[in-house]
Amino acid sequence: MNHFFAYIDRMRYIERWALMRNSVRENIQEHSHQVAVLAHALAVIRNEFFGGQVDAGAVAAAALYHDAGEILTGDMPTPVKYYSPHIREAYAQVEQSACEHLVSMLPEDLRADFAPFFFKDESDEELWKLVKAADKICAYIKCIEEKKAGNTEFDRAAESTLESINALDIPEAEEFMKEFLDGYRLTLDEIKE
Secondary structure (H helix, E strand, O other): OOOHHHHHHHHHHOEOOOOOOOOOOOEHHHHHHHHHHHHHHHHHHHHHHOOOOOOHHHHHHHHHHOOOOHHHHOOOOHHHHOOOHHHHHHHHHHHHHHHHHHHHOOOHHHHHHHHHHOOOOHHHHHHHHHHHHHHHHHHHHHHHHHHHOOOHHHHHHHHHHHHHHHHHOOHHHHHHHHHHHHHHHOOHHHHHO
């Protein structure tokens, strides 16, 4: 028996933003779906407006699995994960081990098909940059939603996340932010207009 997909299904039990008071809880399954949608959009924007030739489907699939290792490790809060180079390096090893374990749960003849979504390869640098940008944009959207709900706990997170998006210097992310981000600040009635 193979338990890979049973583990993947448990992404819904791993909560994000553990150190923050949340108006709306978010789990890594919901987050991964949102990252996949936005990563796909960034890939399409790259191909349509910036002369790229990335496989938008592969970008979306990588985004779906980008946090799967957290099924085994839990979601390490960003302030803890990046507290020191030593902790970041140790956690990277833990993440790597978790991903290896998950992939090993697949039948041997499927592992090569799934492994690229768990292990970053230099040949896929463009793909992973888009996933990272989408991940950061999703974090920023979470901050917008929390602030909209009156939760000032996310004020500083919004500032630092926006800074990190800008530091990526990815034109597709800038284009997405310019064209689509304001919609996240609106109410449902305003979106319908």
